[in-house]
Amino acid sequence: MAVISFTFLIIIFLIFLIVRLKPWLVNYFKLLKNYGPVPCPRNRLPILGNLLSLPLDPHQFSLKLDQFYEESKTTALYCLWIGTYPLVAFFHPVGLEDFFSGSKHITKSPDYLFLHPWLRTGLLTSTGAKWKNRRRIITPAFHDKELLNNFVDIYNEQSAVLVQRLASLKSEKEVNLYPYIASCALDIICEAAMGLNIGAQHDRNSQYVDAVLKLTDILLKRQRMPWLWPDLIFKILPQGRAHDRYLKIVHQFTKKVIDDRAQAFHADEIRQKRSAFLDLLLKQMHDEQLTLVDIQEEVDTFMFEGHDTTAAAINFTCFMIASHPEVQQKLHDEVDRVFGNDHDRSSTTEDLNELNYLECVIKETLRLFPSVPFIAREVQEDFTYNDYKILRGSTAVLFIYYIHRDPKHFPDPERFDPDRFLPENSHDRAAYAFVPFSAGSRNCIGQRFALLEEKAMLSSILRRFKLKTAQKRDELNLSFEIILRSEHGAFVQVEPRF
Template sequence: MWLILVVTVAVLFVTMLLYEWFRCTMLKNRLKWVKDIPGIPILGNALEFGDTDETFANFQGFFDKHGKLLLLEVAMKPRIISCDYDFFEFMLGGQKVLNKSTVYTYLMNWLGTGLLTSDGPKWKKRRRLLTPAFHFSILEQFVDTFETQGKVLIRKLESLVDKDIDIYKYITLYALDVICETAMGITVNAQEDSESDYVRYVKEVCRIVAIRPHTIFKSSQLLYPLSKDFFREQQAVRHLHSVTYSVIDSRMKKLEQELAMSEAKRQENEATGIKRKMAFLDILLRSTIDGQPLSREDIREEVDTFMFEGHDTTASAISFCVFQVATHPDVQEKILEEQISIFGDDFNRNATLNDLQEMRYLECVVKETLRLFPSVPFIGRRTNEDTMYKGNLIPKDVNITLCIYHMMRDPEQYPNPNEFDPSRFEYNDGKKPYSFVPFSAGPRNCIGEFPLINKIFTYTQSDEEVL
């Protein structure tokens, strides 16, 4: 009996391997116009994906040696990788290749099919619905949140002056505090209680999602459930979903109470300054009540997506920005001069949205930081139909990795690309439209670009004493 079972499993496994090998071979035959990087049988180029530093260096080595448009294979799954400007312009600027690559499926256990992971009609519908949530009038009310949480962070860092610290650890907690208040309208006090369950589980899911694409065993949907990380992820996601649903239900009750409130009472509250901020969740709930087709699960997907995209990317960007400013005293001096020109001697007052818009040099510093260290260094696309590029065929269902990090360090786009030089962005100087894409570009660009920049501004403009 056991022998029959073992033989059956072995036959199924070999059949699966043969199917994947045949499919891989057929795809590669149709992509012969792309330079193929040889790998080893079955694994392909998987061993080239070590830790993050190795992946960046290996990709740069491939591009330097073989060109800017290449074909790799990982576990018999071909993927195009590119840092070529023309290819970026084709992929990001058009309407033909809008679907996300299969790598994004690793996020679906937590995020479902929200704005980040959805494709086709669902994505278009969500994008249209969510765009108004990022209007200036909505975002302006949270500038004081950025400021308040930034001051908590500064207070924490002031006690660590003259010590070597991992700045990212502290800024991640700051970003979590900000995103929880702006997305869900709740206070988690991550900076005061870094060991809270919510903070811990967010970190755990982010860790697992980051390593899965580069681990052969865990990248397989068939084998991943056999790993310890699968059960850790399930536990973390259950907790995160539970918190989000709890907040949704609570905010829904408050919203119903507000809608039941008389117009006279609302006017009285506004006259006395009692006006609640509209968190991202509130906007979603109002859309549901106003007849928009958003279910409780739909709302949870978008809130969790906003949480994921809004805290980790922000923390990374601010950390690199602070490091660059700290190691370039001349840049510090220029930032300080700009702050004095805006605030005068009154550095204790909170920044306004208008103040942030006046910080032109700081904007150059942030952009140069994002050019060197984009928070999302790679983005993935997948062809949903046969697509022609410069007379060459890209077949349906090919995964494509656009290497933003490497393209924005291309000497053809930026002279002395590894040098930190904020003056690059003081003038446009005829830069190509897709040469600066830390937030992607085109129809699927990052919807949260403006609030992320504002969070960086609001923190950096108040960090001079710490630096």
């Protein structure tokens, strides 16, 4: 009797399991049938997919991606199975109009959910009507003349501190410039976004700066460690507890800055101060029905999106300049022509706009080392790509890093050649062959800000220093994280020119 009831229980349990799992299984088989013909890494396993063949180490992972890129060349499409979840990988620029034009595929993939506790649904992570409305409200800030001039003043002040710090380095030694550049970029975005000088470059031991850096680091680690993905597990592990601790510090800090600034704004005290991006939002608060929480999610978004991206770009540019003396000579000639003999005067927007060759160098570096190496979208409706059907609800990953290496648009793609971006060489290039700031309606809202910041910081360095390096490019050991990094750093020697 006991055996019968036990068997009966097992059967009931199995039926329950099948009923519960049925939708999931049906979906899994549908995905397998659809994406089965798309090339994917060898040794794909049922349920586990390619998980076992994807290295956790970020540098090893990027080497694996090189291999997948090679394998994708005949079909232009590739599929990575993260368990039962297919990531449809786009490595080539062909046919990307579907993603970038119009507003069909503007929804970010579930991978961005890790950012929600920090950024909530600010501009980077929101979608639909909320995103459209915010984009409309925020866009004018990046075209406001007064604000842009204020930003140039901030670039100048912080670049002057950076140059002083670099001057105190031993000039015969190669150093990893990244921490110097990153703290300068952090000071710039703090002041531009919140109107606050937090002195990251002066090592003022700011709890906020420390928390931003640690939080970014935890997010990058979580992204590449699948066992940290479920919230339930993450929250009880030390990384999850640290994440919540830092998050509290960051949110408390931005909330206080916004509250104080809002009070000063209403008391009309802000007029005497240099206005920041936050003031523009405060100004629009009433008309656009924004709450202080809405404003905070945008300020947090700018803090996240606006410092590591530019720092990575400037860091790789310094390395490429140091590795190409002939390019550096042309840059020295250009800055000397624009700024003359006065090595200390601040740059104006007009000066920065005149640095055309520097802009080519920055773009060529962003081509080879895009700060954001890939982006991901949730496909909003079925479409056909190279005879393959891409299903609604799938995650499409656009590998900007590889899209930039198409020999049709960039012959001998690994060669560093800033002349590719001279107007005569780039005017008829395909629209989506070079997309470091993404493209279309969901492109980077801060790209003008970033380019001017890069020019200001790099020209300040070039006016005073000569950069050298003995490190080879293949020793950079690139790591594909949310931001592209060099595993052990790019080492550069900073030698005074005069």
